Amino acid sequence: MHYAVAAQFLRTAIPDIIGSYKNGLRAVRSPLVTHKEAWPRCRDQAQSIVEDCIRALLGEPPAELAEARDYSRLVGADRAAQGIAVAESVRAVDILWSAMQPALRTAVQYEAAARRTSALLLINTAFWSSTGSRLYAGARAYADVSQRAPRELVHTGAGAGPVAGFAGGRTEKGVAALGTPTCGDLSRREKEVLERVAMARSNVQIARELGIETATVKRHLSNIYGKLQAGSRIEAVNKAFGRV
16 A cells, blocks of 8 residues: 655655754754764765655665665764764654654645554654664664774864774765775776765765766665675775775
8 A cells, every 4th residue: 555645745844854853953962963074964864764754655665775774884883983872873763753743744644534544654664664774783883883992993083983993984084094995996986986985975975976876876886896895885995995
């Protein structure tokens, strides 16, 4: 059973949801919105979660789980390096869920009365499944980085990410400190993509920054994985920057 009308409304409400989410984080003085580097990634994660709910309403599968987990691991590592407690990520999930409520209540009103409860149940399941997998991946990376600190974390200024020990969400300064990827088989564009992966950029962000399509980013990543014999974003960054 599909809920196309509710899904369409929810899609148009994304900017309002994200705005309400940001205000909710501000109200509790969350570092996820006060840290310069944290908010863009937090926003992208939130939008991806809402889009997973929309896909559920349309009867579509969620975003690629492997990619979502990899990105969440990079974000988790970045938050650990910034000293942001993992509990902030858990609290952010509750704030996002609260921020979505007005839009959800309105969205289901566009469906027939007999379908509203099932639509809400579908959204509820999709939301907690999406956030749960992301929280788990982020927490695993957070624990990995935290165990290595402080010896293997190099801070390069306010909000800097890890530049040693774990290929986490590096800032531009952190990546500059490493230089360019060391693997000579990568093309110039592939190196540009991989440098942004090392900054915990999502595929959408990379596409926007490089002026290319998201599908092109995915194709470059596939080529990178093949050339480096890597199975994930993290492994590719570690290999390219000589960490393994």
